[in-house]
Amino acid sequence: MKHSIKFNRTLLSAAIISLGVSFASVSQAGEFDGVTLKVATWGGSWKENIITKIAPKFEALGGTLEFVTGSPASNLAKLIAGRGKAPFDVMEVMDSQEQEFFVTNDFIQKIDYKNMSNVAHLQEGQYNDWRIASWHTQESICFNRDKFAELGIPTPTTYADLINPKLAGRVSIPDITSGGGMANFGGIAHAAGGDETNIKPGLDLIKQLNALKFWSRGGEVVTQFQSGDVYASIVHAGWCVRARNAGVNVATVHPVIGDKAVGVHKYGWLAIMKSSENVKAANWFLNEYNDADFQLEYARKSGVVPVNALALKALSSDPVSAEMLQLNPADIARQLRVDYSKVDKSVWMDQWNRSVSGQ
Amino acid sequence: MSHRKKVNMNTRWELVLLPSLIFVVVLIAGSQYVFLEGSFYKDLGLGRVGTDIDVSNYVRFFTDSFYLNTLWITVKTAALATFFTLILGFPVAYLIARMRSRWSMLLLAGIVVATFVTIVIKVFGLMIIFSADGLINKFLMGVGIVDTPYTIIGNQTGVVVGLMHYTLGFGVLLLYSVIQTIPRSFEEAAQIHGASRWRMHYRVLLPLSIPGITIGSLMIFNMSMGAFTSAALLGGGRVFTLPVLIQRTVMMEVKYSMAGTLSAVLLVTVLLINLLAIILIRRFRAARLVIA
Structure with missing residues (x-):
């Protein structure tokens, strides 16, 4: 009988301990229960x-x-x-x-x-x-090394280096509505001698770049490199990494912008x-x-x-x-960051729409 | 007794129509009303809208060449897409409608399936086959038709091709159902009386198809006027149709009133063109009856 009581006590203690352990683990596991x-x-x-x-x-x-x-x-x-x-x-x-x-x-x-x-x-x-x-992200120029070598085009260091008859219709630029659109456009405006409040030089430079298209999703850029539609694209370096991983021999250049900045951030x-x-x-x-x-x-x-x-x-x-x-x-x-407190988005959008549609 | 039964039948049919009526009024007309009403206020920036009635958005639209050009491009691309879809679709629809073999059903099934493939997939397919290293450019350059690859991205031609790709299946199905209602015996009678095949088509088949072609054209046109994906993807951020501009105005500028104005202009333009087409067809048919 005594033995039986002792056995029961041991069993009870074990049960309590195991219940306690499970309760503790449940309360930890359940920190965000039902959330x-x-x-x-x-x-x-x-x-x-x-x-x-x-x-x-x-x-x-x-x-x-x-x-x-x-x-x-x-x-x-x-x-x-x-x-x-x-x-x-x-x-x-x-x-x-x-x-x-x-x-x-x-x-x-x-x-x-x-x-x-x-x-x-x-x-x-x-x-x-x-x-x-x-x-x-680091907004850069991504270019196809093989095509540039084949056409005898030197490695670009600025956006303006992409103004080349051999690249006509072979460059893609982010649309202003895309994730990196405003950052890149800001970079282009600065590189062309403008700034957040003076975007006309940037728009003029974009016209001269004679882009195939203004991409809205980075994935498009990888496809364009793969299909041979573009030889260079203004895009964040991550998409260039993905194009490389997809088998295209691409490299990035962080463009020189004015005297101080290299690349866009x-x-x-x-x-x-x-x-x-x-x-x-x-x-x-x-x-x-x-x-x-x-x-x-x-x-x-x-x-x-x-x-x-x-x-x-x-x-x-x-x-x-x-x-x-x-x-x-x-x-x-050293990378340029656009000062959005100076940007009138409505003006940027309006001027962009008119300029790229040729109106 | 039989009279009472007839009345009951009519009442039931009215009830059957009620859910559709509610759906149309509440969901379609209701949402259009929200846009129309919203277009009469001023955008205050960052998604805020004024409280006083204002027509400045409409004034801006009709005095700014950018917006007027956008409307013109929208109508022009939709009209071109409609025209070429009809040109391509009519012979296909005629052939299937007059086929006596089981292939006709197979072809129809193929068109139905192709019609329901999502437009994004269709457009990306076009972009691939028209790419610099794609099938079409390889062929064109191989046979010496072009020296450099031809692109359909970033120009109006591409948008028209994309719209045709989007509407062609619908067009063929609509025209097929129209041609099927024209008895084959009419064509046979014309040919028995000495009409050539071309004359039979021009004098018999085409006039009889005109009401159906009109409705089909309007449907294709309306679909093209409101199409966003083809214009956005193939337009390459360079061809601005009204749906593209509406999306940019809402998503990037968060100018709901201006977007409402653009939507209202698009809606009214489509309605007016439809109305005009119906009036013209009625006059045309009346004139033909007088001549007959």
Whole structure:
């Protein structure tokens, strides 16, 4: 009988301990139990990288990641149409979409950096109360080395070097509505002697470039290189990396702009929507996005440049990235960033539309 | 008793039409009303719209050559696409309609399937076969017709080809159903009375097909006027039709009122052209009756 009681006590203790252990693991795993975090991002590899690297971690904590696929411009249109009631919690925001606009319209909320360990690896200016940088792109000239050699065209160093009869109708330029459209146009305007408030020199230079087309999605550029339609394209270096991976012998040039700048730099940002009810999960997501492993993997696959300093350093060991991107912080600092506070987007769009359509 | 039954039948048919009526009024007319109403306010920037009624967007549209040219390009590309779709589609539809073998059904099925392939895929297909290293340019350069590759990207020809690719299947199906309603015996009678094949087509088949061709043309034209994908992808950011401009105005400039104005102009233009076509056809038919 005594033995039986002792046995039962042991069994009971074991049961309590195992219950305690399972409860502890459940409470850890369930940090985001039942939470569905909606992220507004691009489709394709952008979304795929998040699905592969961040989604499993979030699911392990009990949550589910969902995506609202579209460009930042279309997501902003959804936000405006919904009068700030966003159908997503976190949104990718472009440099050209000014923070002030989001704040004054009460579209976004402040980020809580309390538990964001990865912020330690970001530089000043890459995060503030309202948004955190997620990557940057280096807008460049991507050109087909074989075709340039075949035609006897020297390696370009400026946008103007693409004005060549042998390249007539063989150059593609980003449309102003594309993700990098405004950054590249700003770069071209500066290179032609203009600036954010004087875009005519830029438009005149674009006319002289005699482009085949104004691309709206970077994927088009890879296809154009593969099909032989274009020999050079103004595009962010990541797409040039992808064209190389697709088997085209391409290289990048970071164009000289005026006396000081070499290349054009564009940030991607993340912001949390004011209407989000999943604030804790949204902050967790922002931190994970800036994790060194994720940033490195993301950079290798999509050709963007990490903002996490550890990932940026590690990327230098990737031969293709090291060749096509400027990974030295001093070089990055020399790249031009368009000052969007001086840009009247309506005027840019209107003048662009009239100029490229020949009207 | 039988009279009462007849009345009940009529009532039921009216009820069957009710859901479609509600759908059309609420979803289609309702959304158009939102655009039309929105077009009468002023854009204040960053998606904000004024509260006072204002016609400045319309004034801008009708006094600015850029917008008027865009309207002209939209109508011109749609009209060209309609014309060439009819030219290409009519013989195909005629052939299938008059075929006696089982191939006709197979061909029709093929056209139906091709019609429902999404336009994005169709346009990318065109871009591939017309690329510098593509099938068509290789052939044209191989036989010495062109020295340098011909491109359909970034010009109006490309947009017209894209619109034709989009509407050709619909066109053939519409024309097929029209030709099928014309008894084969009419053609045989004309030929028995000595009409050549060309004369039979010109004097018998074409006049009898005109009402169907008109409706078919208007449908193809209307589809082309509102088509966005072909114009956006093949236009290469250089050919601006009204749908392309509307998208840019909404997505990039977030000027909802101006986009509403552009939409209203597009809608009214399409309605007016349709109305004009119907009036002209009625007059044409009346004139023919008087002559007869």
